[in-house]
Amino acid sequence: MQTEQDLEKLVHTHTAALLRYCTGLLGSEADAQDAVQQTFIKAWQNRHTLRRDGTDNERAWLYRIAYRTALDMLRAARRAAAYPTPEPLEQDPGISEELRSALDTLKPLDRALVLERVLDGLDYKTLAQIHARPAGYLRTRYNRAKKQLAERLKEGESDDV
Numbered sequence: 001m002q003t004e005q006d007l008e009k010l011v012h013t014h015t016a017a018l019l020r021y022c023t024g025l026l027g028s029e030a031d032a033q034d035a036v037q038q039t040f041i042k043a044w045q046n047r048h049t050l051r052r053d054g055t056d057n058e059r060a061w062l063y064r065i066a067y068r069t070a071l072d073m074l075r076a077a078r079r080a081a082a083y084p085t086p087e088p089l090e091q092d093p094g095i096s097e098e099l100r101s102a103l104d105t106l107k108p109l110d111r112a113l114v115l116e117r118v119l120d121g122l123d124y125k126t127l128a129q130i131h132a133r134p135a136g137y138l139r140t141r142y143n144r145a146k147k148q149l150a151e152r153l154k155e156g157e158s159d160d161v
Contacts, residue, residue, distance in 0.1 A: 024115040025070040039066040053073035060129035102152040
């Protein structure tokens with residue numbers, strides 16, 4: 001990405017997926033829009049860090065920036081002790097309020113892995129690029145997160161009975 005046209009192409013290609021991803025991480029579409037905007041600003045400012053040798057791809061590079069941006073936002077909100085309860089995802093009818101609540105109980109990395117694997121279908125190689133961690137470690141974290149999510153959803157069902 002060397003020109004503004006390259007940036008425009010990235011924005012056009014990846015905005016919808018990054019917005020969905022950041023909304024899942026942050027629980028608020030407004031916060032997600034801010035995160036995505038910051039992601040593209042950081043991508044432009046750090047465009048020299050995108051490797052051209054085939055070991056990095058633009059999608060993984062952008063997801064890595066978006067993940068770190070969302071984490072920074074969560075940390076800042078936590079420090080300010082003003083982090084509200086995440087709003088249910090209104091634009092994604094596939095995520096129920098119960099599932100949203102269960103996702104919110106997961107650690108940010110676990111929540112990110114679930115969203116990346118389930119919503120975006122990212123493979124472990126790409127996840128390793130995004131999170132700068134071994135694919136095997138991320139596979140284990142993802143499987144544990146799935147089990148935690150299933151347990152929390154099961155608990156929610158038994159509470160309703």
